[in-house]
Amino acid sequence: MTSRDRLLAATVVLLWGVNFLAIRVGLDHLPPFFFAALRFAVIAVPAVLLIPRPQVRWRWILLYGTGFGILQFAFLFTAMRIGMPTGLASLVLQSSAPFTVVLGALLLRERLRPVQIAGLLVAVAGMAVIGWNQFAHATLLPVLLTLAAGFGWALGNIGARQASVEAPGSNPLHLTLWITTVPVLPLLAISAVWEGPTTGLQALRETFTADGWPALAALGYTAVLATVVGSGLWTYLMSRYPAGSVAPLSLLVPVVGFTTAWIFLGETPTVASLIGGAVVIAGAFAATAGARKPSASRREAPEVVTGLVDTAPRDETPPGHRAGAVPRPDGLAIRYAARETGAILTTDTGRPAEPAVR
Template identity: 25%
Template sequence: MSTGRDVGLFVALAAIWGTAFVAIKAGLSYFPPVLFAALRYDIAGLLMLGYAVAAVDQWRPHTKGEWSQVVVGAVLLIAAYHAFLFVGEQSVTSATAAIVVSLSPVLTTGFARVLLPDQRLSTLGALGLAAGFAGVVIVARPTPDAVFSADVVAVGLVFAAATAFALGSVLSKRIAASLPIETMEAWSMLGGAAIMHAVSYLLPGEAFADVIWNGEALAALGYLAVVASALGFLVYFELLDRLGPVEINLVSYVAPVFAAVAGWALLGEVIDAGTALGFAAIVFGFALLKRRAIARKLSAA
């Protein structure tokens, strides 16, 4: 990060996405989880589509490849990721959810090595992937008599969310399409919201009548839709162009710090030593997997 503007935007994005986990946790007191996620992306998708219409030349997909990219984004990057995350976060702290989600860049690299023909996983890369998985196990800390406890299952659901996001990221790269990222995100958000509404309709306890509408509920929904999704992705797009994929992935490892601090200050959540150790293992795994790219960045700096 070569300028103060880059650093400022990076920290702002980490803060926005870290505190988003706290907003999810707070909002789950008032919304059924899948319906909550769907409503978030109803709003965010419309805002992002409006931005795409104003900012890019192509505001909607045209080719089969472009629609395929949107379908992958809607199913995996939006619907599966957020449905699993919102359901899982009912039983884990904001910081724990953020830490498990921080495994996504590690999983993305692992999927890329398997699914992209020009990628290959070295011995150190395999160790990095194993370290990331070990970090999730440390965070979950399953015991033989409590493998299916609510906490362990919840961590598993958040891990499924991270896996869906990583797989979607890699599959979208395999598709031969040049859809602007703003357009892809907008239509993926709207498609993902529609999928989550359908899933919500089929689940018990997911009716609009189960929503408790009050100021805190609206604040949580508004923050997630407008700040964390629409504004957050706009900041992400700019940083991706300016910094590249390696440095922007580091946001995943700063966001849990903001999630932990905000969760403690606003919700009284506490992060224990085991969770912190699991986070360290995930960061170590990312460092092993991206060691060459990180070394090039440090050398250039």
């Protein structure tokens, strides 16, 4: 993975780590299913009206939106509402990384290098160290719900990867915006049945008061920064690298999640949690250090095309541009092809020919 992409990944980690604090604030004022629906509704409406739909099959948009939007946040918000500590939630949710690696190997036939497997195991060991200290503060049901949320996120990762492969030239942000259209109606329906048809609306009205404004700020953060910016960058990375190479980066989110929970909520991390966080960082770095470069932008050694005689005229008009003309495989046409592909022209003796047409 390039240094630039690592920096983008670090931005996602920061945004998603702080997002758990925003979720906690929002859930103090809004019921979980209704809050999750609002998170996506504020993006889905302008997306449908202003953004063209990505040219990918609906199956991948539905898989991405169902896994990432419905399953992940329905389970996560419910778990946090019934007592899952914020820091621990940020940790257990990263079970999506090993889930994604396994699903990528099983469904997409992605091959894992030994260094990736070793780094992933080290990172999971770090998570286990942190979790061992924190499980005493959470009952079993919230933990299981958060694990289910992690599996939902993994399904969403597979959908994002397949959509990006199917339309490699599409805008990752457009895909991120359009997947927000999938969870809104199902989550509103679940909210109406489970939480009551008027409960969410009543809670929303109360946010427009002096005591409720933090919920609106939390909604804005989760919708714009965590979803549009964070998920947009994540989709971009998933489009450039195998799912098994990108997913381990999410293992760094608990480090930010624990830190913000400690600073703002008073959830003091133990020494073991800090050690586990360091192990997670090391494992995630190892798991992504050997990721292959994206095929669309790799800078490989230029191809050498031999056996070409550099005797073509220097006319700047490429052959075949006249109406009805058929391009001829002469020297000038080859130069234009070389200019587009970065190939190096040589003569029959193997010596580089004159530069391709500029």
